[in-house]
Structure formats: structure tokens, C-alpha cells
Amino acid sequence: xxxxxxxxxxxxxxxxxxxxLAHGGGGRLMxxxxxxxxxxxxxxxxxxxxxxxxxxxxxxxxxxTTDGFVVHPRRFPGGDLGELAVYGTVNDLAMxxxxxxxxxxxFILEEGxxxxxxxxxxxxxxxxxxRCGVRIVTGDTKVVDxxxxxxxxxxxxxxxxxxxxxxxHPRRVRPGDAVLVTGDLGRHGIAVMSVREGLAFExxxxxDCGPVHHLAAALLEAGLDVHCLRDxxxxxxxxxxxEIAAAAGVAIExxxxxxxxxxxxxxxxxxxxxxxxxxxxEGRMVAFLPEAQAEQxxxxxxxxxxxxxxxxxxxxxxxxxxxxxxxxTLGTAxxxxxxxxxxxxxxx
Amino acid sequence: MRFVDEYxxxxxxxxxxxxxxxxxxxxxxxxxxxxxxxxxxxRYGLDELLPPEVSLLHGPGCPVxxxxxxxxxxxxxxxxxxxxxxxxxxxxxxxxxxAEDLFAVKSRGADVRVVYSPLDALALARELPxxxxxxxxxxxxxxxxxxxxxxxxxRREGLANFSILVSHVRVPPALEAILASxxxxxxxxxxxxxxxxxxxxxxYGPLAAxxxxxxxxxxFEPVDLLQGILLCVSQLEEGRAEVENQYARLVQAGGNRxxxxxxxEVFQGVDRTWRGIGPIPxxxxxxxxxxxxxxxxxxxxxxxxxxxxxxxCQSGQVLQGLLKPMDCPAFGxxxxxxxxxxxxxxxxxxxxxxxxxxxxxxxxxxx
Numbered sequence: 001x002x003x004x005x006x007x008x009x010x011x012x013x014x015x016x017x018x019x020x021l022a023h024g025g026g027g028r029l030m031x032x033x034x035x036x037x038x039x040x041x042x043x044x045x046x047x048x049x050x051x052x053x054x055x056x057x058x059x060x061x062x063x064x065t066t067d068g069f070v071v072h073p074r075r076f077p078g079g080d081l082g083e084l085a086v087y088g089t090v091n092d093l094a095m096x097x098x099x100x101x102x103x104x105x106x107f108i109l110e111e112g113x114x115x116x117x118x119x120x121x122x123x124x125x126x127x128x129x130x131r132c133g134v135r136i137v138t139g140d141t142k143v144v145d146x147x148x149x150x151x152x153x154x155x156x157x158x159x160x161x162x163x164x165x166x167x168x169h170p171r172r173v174r175p176g177d178a179v180l181v182t183g184d185l186g187r188h189g190i191a192v193m194s195v196r197e198g199l200a201f202e203x204x205x206x207x208d209c210g211p212v213h214h215l216a217a218a219l220l221e222a223g224l225d226v227h228c229l230r231d232x233x234x235x236x237x238x239x240x241x242x243e244i245a246a247a248a249g250v251a252i253e254x255x256x257x258x259x260x261x262x263x264x265x266x267x268x269x270x271x272x273x274x275x276x277x278x279x280x281x282e283g284r285m286v287a288f289l290p291e292a293q294a295e296q297x298x299x300x301x302x303x304x305x306x307x308x309x310x311x312x313x314x315x316x317x318x319x320x321x322x323x324x325x326x327x328x329t330l331g332t333a334x335x336x337x338x339x340x341x342x343x344x345x346x347x348x
Numbered sequence: 349m350r351f352v353d354e355y356x357x358x359x360x361x362x363x364x365x366x367x368x369x370x371x372x373x374x375x376x377x378x379x380x381x382x383x384x385x386x387x388x389x390x391r392y393g394l395d396e397l398l399p400p401e402v403s404l405l406h407g408p409g410c411p412v413x414x415x416x417x418x419x420x421x422x423x424x425x426x427x428x429x430x431x432x433x434x435x436x437x438x439x440x441x442x443x444x445x446x447a448e449d450l451f452a453v454k455s456r457g458a459d460v461r462v463v464y465s466p467l468d469a470l471a472l473a474r475e476l477p478x479x480x481x482x483x484x485x486x487x488x489x490x491x492x493x494x495x496x497x498x499x500x501x502x503r504r505e506g507l508a509n510f511s512i513l514v515s516h517v518r519v520p521p522a523l524e525a526i527l528a529s530x531x532x533x534x535x536x537x538x539x540x541x542x543x544x545x546x547x548x549x550x551x552y553g554p555l556a557a558x559x560x561x562x563x564x565x566x567x568f569e570p571v572d573l574l575q576g577i578l579l580c581v582s583q584l585e586e587g588r589a590e591v592e593n594q595y596a597r598l599v600q601a602g603g604n605r606x607x608x609x610x611x612x613e614v615f616q617g618v619d620r621t622w623r624g625i626g627p628i629p630x631x632x633x634x635x636x637x638x639x640x641x642x643x644x645x646x647x648x649x650x651x652x653x654x655x656x657x658x659x660x661c662q663s664g665q666v667l668q669g670l671l672k673p674m675d676c677p678a679f680g681x682x683x684x685x686x687x688x689x690x691x692x693x694x695x696x697x698x699x700x701x702x703x704x705x706x707x708x709x710x711x712x713x714x715x
Binding site: 197263266267270273328329330331332333334335337 | 358390391392393394396570704
């Protein structure tokens with residue numbers, strides 16, 4: 001399923017190898033870019049191109065979200081900017097219990113970006129969208145002067161349908177809930193860091209970049225009383241737990257020995273002085289649901305390859321509101337606080 | 349993770365804690381010298397495992413924390429110069445000088461870069477021959493060899509656009525100052541394992557003998573620290589005052605001789621002011637006259653620069669083990685990692701930052 005940029009044949013030869021300012025100028029060159037790069041990959045609206053796409057939505061509630069993606073480098077072990085931009089927004093929709101319907105993509109391109117690379121990113125987006133069963137139905141392109149951007153930034157916006165009866169929100173988290181994660185933690189952040197910092201590991205660490213909407217659907221369609229879902233991106237699991245504990249007015253305790261962390265990621269974190277619980281994932285989900293349903297949820301998640309590493313990592317307590325603690329391997333407890341301004345490079 | 353997990357083993361830790369409990373008969377106060385040890389203690393809650401008779405004080409071994417405000421101000425003045433690429437370990441960027449920090453200077457357009465090694469800065473100096481590349485050389489004896497190596501290489505290569513702003517400090521003079529203080533509360537030391545990996549253990553013998561204080565060279569993982577505490581408590585209970593080595597898997601009595609030779613070649617002993625503590629004679633390392641050309645403070649004429657410390661910051665008391673971070677009136681209120689008054693709240697090795705991050709158990713109530 002991984003996108004092969006070389007498989008993307010442009011229907012007509014492009015006159016340039018790199019992005020020109022005029023590619024964003026609204027004229028002939030922009031038309032050429034749309035028809036030569038975007039449409040062959042993403043497809044065209046059967047109703048014809050227009051300023052907006054019109055979607056059949058039926059009745060019910062819509063989930064609506066947007067996210068900007070600026071990861072550097074644009075290609076990293078296990079993924080690239082294009083697929084990250086699709087999965088990131090699809091996953092955000094899924095965290096509201098929504099079934100993703102359609103995406104919009106806005107590109108900010110720097111003059112001089114090789115068109116071949118752009119075509120590769122677009123092909124990645126298409127493959128990722130296909131994998132999620134979602135279409136990219138509208139978009140926009142702007143080109144900024146060389147030196148005024150960093151190659152390519154992509155913003156995706158998504159809409160999804162929330163099925164009747166589904167209510168997934170931090171305020172529903174309550175004491176007695178179990179905390180589940182769908183796989184090992186910290187892969188994406190470390191994969192990107194290792195490329196940026198030129199770190200070579202014996203076992204290359206690939207990002208977990210991928211969709212989790214089907215994992216959310218597996219829990220919801222089984223009729224489990226899912227209280228809250230969250231994808232632990234920037235700030236990692238620890239930040240998600242802090243946000244949820246504060247929003248729900250509960251305390252959360254997690255167990256250090258229950259945390260799934262890959263050996264290579266743990267080693268890299270040790271070297272870099274990072275705590276994997278604060279490192280970003282891009283293909284993981286944290287789920288809160290009643291403890292009595294936790295084992296069933298685990299079994300449902302583990303059916304999927306993306307959920308094979310799922311684990312129950314902690315539980316929700318009465319209070320004090322907002323406090324997240326970690327039970328260490330020594331049996332002692334410590335605060336798992338929000339990070340204070342630790343600077344990590346751009347990772348999403 | 350081999351060579352790490354076994355030193356974080358819960359069963360081994362509980363066995364050692366039990367051994368300490370059986371050994372101790374009366375109150376003892378131990379100081380762990382290094383900030384890395386402090387973070388491990390607070391992070392793993394080791395003090396919760398100890399019997400009430402054993403209390404731990406957090407020592408001065410955080411290089412970022414003891415760097416005086418004046419030198420931070422010098423760094424800010426140099427970094428703000430056009431044509432300068434200022435390289436530093438990441439921790440130093442958020443340490444407040446008398447008015448602002450390196451992040452503030454960076455946001456106004458200064459070229460401030462985080463590097464992992466002085467050799468990265470040296471490589472930048474080769475890449476950017478038209479810029480003055482300055483490395484902020486802070487640290488104890490642990491970071492001195494790499495900094496010495498960078499300067500020695502720069503001289504060999506004739507790299508005229510490389511210099512270092514030196515704020516090196518040494519552990520033994522600080523221990524002497526703490527032991528000689530009339531307010532002394534320390535009965536025994538857990539000496540800093542990595543400093544001793546470079547310098548060896550021999551220079552601690554005279555200190556142990558003069559002040560009749562046990563000094564146990566100790567590593568950084570929970571099992572290491574508990575073992576160091578057991579050795580130290582055993583000495584105190586038995587009336588011994590010796591230098592012992594818990595970190596024998598890395599530390600040799602003679603230390604790392606080639607590293608010491610490199611330090612001796614490039615640096616010499618100087619008096620140094622410690623942030624929050626004050627001047628300690630012979631406690632620093634400065635460049636030898638033969639390497640004076642690589643001294644950034646001289647090159648940029650900032651030797652006289654430097655403002656006063658925040659009056660509200662009591663980090664000096666914390667660094668001498670006279671005040672626990674949470675007993676400081678500013679802790680978690682006027683002083684947080686986002687708005688630090690002093691470096692102990694900033695550094696990844698600072699005691700105040702450790703307590704704020706791992707132990708501020710009632711954030712809602714306290715703030």
C-alpha cells in the first residue's frame with residue numbers, strides 16, 4: 001500500500017522541475033499544476049471543479065477538524081508529510097467517534113520545491129486516503145518566495161459523521177475507567193528525531209504514522225461504552241492524560257511497568273534524555289472505558305495489526321482533579337506532569 | 349534495555365532499602381552531589397523507600413544551576429552580536445540572566461544553536477568561516493575533557509573563528525566549602541559518579557580524612573543510589589570515614605588519565621563564583637595563557653559584563669542543602685519552569701525542577 005512516487009505518471013509533461021511562484025498565481029501554470037500533479041492522483045469531482053465540494057451527509061451530527069503539518073524532514077522512516085497530513089486529520093475525526101467522510105487539503109509550497117517530490121507527497125496522500133476510505137475533495141495551493149517557507153506545509157481539514165448514540169468526550173471519563181493504549185509509545189517522535197539529528201541505531205526506528213479510525217470503530221461497533229478517545233501526538237501520552245484528567249475533573253494513575261515501549265525507542269530515549277511517555281505518536285489511540293469492558297476492548301484491538309500491541313496502562317480515580325501519577329517500577333508514585341517548554345524539533 | 353533495567357529493578361531496590369532499614373540506628377543526613385542523582389531520587393521516589401532516620405540533601409552538582417548570572421549575561425551579550433553563532437547545550441537557553449535568557453536573544457534574531465557536543469560547534473566553525481562560532485563551556489570535570497579537546501583541535505587547525513565562554517567548576521572545592529560551613533548539616537556524601545570516572549577517587553581521600561566524612565562514589569540509577577546510601581550509612585554506623593566506590597563498573601581510582609592530561613594541557617585552576625553560593629577559591633577551570641586566544645570573554649571584551657541575581661531566588665541555599673525546594677516561598681508560585689527565578693528551576697538536573705516535575709503532588713491546591 002505504500003505509495004510509489006515513480007508510479008505516478010503525469011498525463012502531460014510539466015514545463016518545470018520545481019515549484020515556481022506562478023504555480024500559485026492562478027494562471028496557466030497553476031492550472032498545469034492542478035491538472036498535472038493534483039488531479040491525476042487525487043481524482044476529479046464527477047460534478048466538475050468548483051470553489052467548493054458538495055457532500056451528501058444525510059442527517060445527524062458532523063465532526064469537523066483541521067490540522068497543519070510542517071514535519072521536517074518531509075520523509076522519515078515509516079512515513080512522510082503527505083500521509084501524516086491525511087492520517088492526522090482522519091485520526092482526529094475518529095477521536096470524536098466519527099466516521100471520516102471527506103478531507104480538504106491546503107498546500108503552502110516554497111518556490112523551488114522539486115515537482116517530483118510534490119507529486120510523491122500527493123501520491124502518499126492518495127494512498128493514505130484510500131487506506132482510510134476517505135476522499136480528498138477540495139484543496140488550495142499557495143506558493144511563497146524561496147526562503148519564506150520550508151519546502152512544503154500541508155493543512156488538512158476533515159468532516160466525519162458521528163453515528164447516533166455515540167458520545168465520545170473527555171467529560172464522560174469517570175472514576176473506574178480503564179486507560180488503554182493501542183500500541184507502543186514514542187515511535188514517531190524518535191523516528192523523526194533520529195533523522196534530524198543524524199542518529200543511527202542498529203535497528204532503524206520506523207514511525208508509527210498510520211490510521212486508528214478502524215480501531216475506534218472496532219470498539220464503538222462492538223457496543224462498548226467508550227467514554228473518551230484521544231490520539232497521543234505532540235506531548236505524547238503524558239500530555240493527553242493531563243488534559244483529560246483536567247477536563248474530566250478526575251485523577252489518573254498509570255503503571256510504568258505496563259507501558260508498551262519498543263526496546264529501540266527506549267534506548268534512543270535513554271541516550272537523548274527523553275521520556276517516551278512525552279514523545280509523540282502518530283498512529284496510536286488512548287481509550288477510556290469502564291474497567292469491566294477493558295479486557296474485551298483489548299481483544300477487539302489486538303485483532304488489527306495496528307492494535308497488536310494494545311495494553312491496559314492505568315485507571316481513573318476520583319481525584320484530586322487533574323492529577324496524573326505514575327506508579328514506578330519500584331512501587332513508588334510520582335507526578336506525571338505536563339512538560340514545561342521542553343523544545344523538540346518540528347515533528348508533525 | 350541491558351545495563352539499565354537491572355539497575356531499576358524493583359525487587360533489588362526493595363532488598364537494598366530493607367538492608368538500609370536494618371543497618372540504621374539513628375538519624376543521618378546524606379548529600380548526593382550530582383543533579384543527575386537528585387533527579388533519579390525524586391523521579392523514582394527513593395526517599396519514600398528509605399527509613400525516616402535517613403534524610404537526603406540535594407547538592408551543588410548541577411553545572412547549569414551554579415553558572416553565575418554574570419556569565420549568563422556575558423553569554424547574552426556575545427550571542428546578541430551580529431556575526432556570532434552562539435552554541436550551547438539546550439538547558440542553558442532558558443536560564444535567566446539578570447534581565448532575560450538566550451531564547452529571548454534568539455527570538456530577536458540572534459543565531460543561537462543547541463548542540464550536543466563542543467565538537468559540533470567546532471564543526472560549525474569549519475563550515476562557517478565568516479562567522480564567529482562561540483561555544484558555552486559550562487560544566488564540571490565531566491564536560492571539561494571534550495571542551496579541552498575542542499579548543500586543542502581548534503588551535504591545531506588554526507581555526508581563528510572558534511572560541512569558548514568558560515564557566516567550568518570542580519567538585520572537591522565545593523565539598524570543602526560545604527564541609528567548612530558553620531551551617532554544615534551533611535554527615536556523608538554520595539559523590540558524583542561521572543565526575544569521578546574522569547578524575548578518579550584519589551582527590552576525595554584528604555577531604556574524607558580532614559572532615560571525618562564518608563564519601564561514596566555513586567552512580568545514577570535507583571539501585572546504584574540505594575547501594576551508595578547503604579555503603580554510606582554503614583560507614584556512619586561503624587564510625588568509618590572512607591572513600592568507597594559503588595560505581596566500580598565505570599570508575600577507577602586513577603580516573604581517566606588521558607582525559608586528565610587534556611584538561612591539564614588546556615585549563616588551569618581559577619577562582620570561580622558559584623551562582624547562589626558565592627566565590628569559592630580554586631573552584632573553577634579557566635583557559636591557560638597558551639589558549640587565551642580562544643577565550644570568548646576576552647575576544648568579545650565582556651569580562652566586566654554582569655548584573656545581580658534575583659533577590660527572591662534562594663537557589664544558593666538549595667544548592668548547599670540548607671533549603672528543600674518545596675520550602676522556598678517562591679516554589680511553584682513566583683518561580684516555575686516556565687517563569688524561573690533561578691537556574692535550579694530550569695535545568696534538567698536542577699533540584700527545584702525535579703521537585704516541580706515529579707513531586708508537586710497537589711498542583712491544584714498549591715497554586
